[in-house]
Amino acid sequence: MKFAAPFFSLAFLLLATSAQAQLYKSTGPDGKVTYSDTPPATGNVVQKKTGSIGGDTDPLPYELAQAVKNSPVTLYSSDKCIPCDDGRKLLTGRGIPFTEKTIKSNEDIAALRRITSEDQLPVLIVGRDKQNGFDSSSWNTTLTSAGYPQSNRLPKGYRNAAPVAAAPSAKPAEKAAGTAAETVSTDAPPAAGNAPPGFRF
Template identity: 50%
Template sequence: MNKRWSWLLLSLLFSVNAHAQLYKWVGQDGKVTYSDTPPPASAKKVEEKAITAAPVTSDLPFELAKAMKAQPVTLYTTSKCNACDSARSLLNARGIPYAEKTVNSNEDIARLQQVGGDKQLPFLTVGRNKLSGFEAEAWNILLGNAGYPENSQLPASYRNPPAQAAAPKKLAEPKASAAPVQDAASDSLPAAGNAPPGFRF
């Protein structure tokens, strides 16, 4: 696959997935593959990159697109959490476009703490503003202050990106086998007669 087609494929993947993982690997036949699904176990030279492209706002009403661009919303949740379900329901009912990050591992907890959260979930970020725990009134006030409409203006076809781990796991990179370094002179052909090394007549 030449570089032009590789970049075209990457561009397409970026436009489709606002928050996803992109994988690149070499198959047993030597073919390079780019995909948003994990590679087979037999794949070689696997590379993984998190894609965080800018959210697409062109199809959204002006007021909503403006708020989304200036004050993006991220919801941190965990499994078996009733308050997280209530938080998600509030955002969906109000028509708030958001990214969801799940917190289920020690790495996820560390990432949550990096962005200013504690161990209380759900955790909401609206631009630089943050709220721990779910309280509908406080969340609605924060969203209103950020310019989000009170009632949903999302097109019926709009879908939030799928939830992903707060700290996505990186695939272990295969160890590169050290190829023996050969001296250029040792690869050259033996001299014939009075010819310099590497030349034969």
């Protein structure tokens, strides 16, 4: 009988922990944000969180989180680029969290050339490793070597961020001043098909 009290305390603690696994975030009429383990009766429910208080989705599995931390993945791509689409499908299908940077302007081309001297898209960067052009075998080998799981282990509902330009747009004052360091050589070969000037697929 003397073990009943500690056992009851432990069971109560486990129940309390499991009850807090699901949180609701709501905004009241006064704009006040409230977190609760029960859906609010009034106010605007902004989102439902499960598992982790710190994020909107479940956290990444440990192995995947370590790979993302040690060898982040960045894809450089362009519009109407079939190899870029193939590379994106491979990353998405395998469940690889990645950042996508698009090449559309001369500033984007200059930003990419600071990273690689190759003129072929897509470019995949996994940590310090660079892959120019799409080759599913070499891309998979690089990802596996960096510790990424062979199959998709992303939490349900996970979405990568929207693609962004490789070079952030300059402020109006900087554009007016026109810095010579950001100009791209005019010796680049003419564009072939839908490729940006100086690049091939």
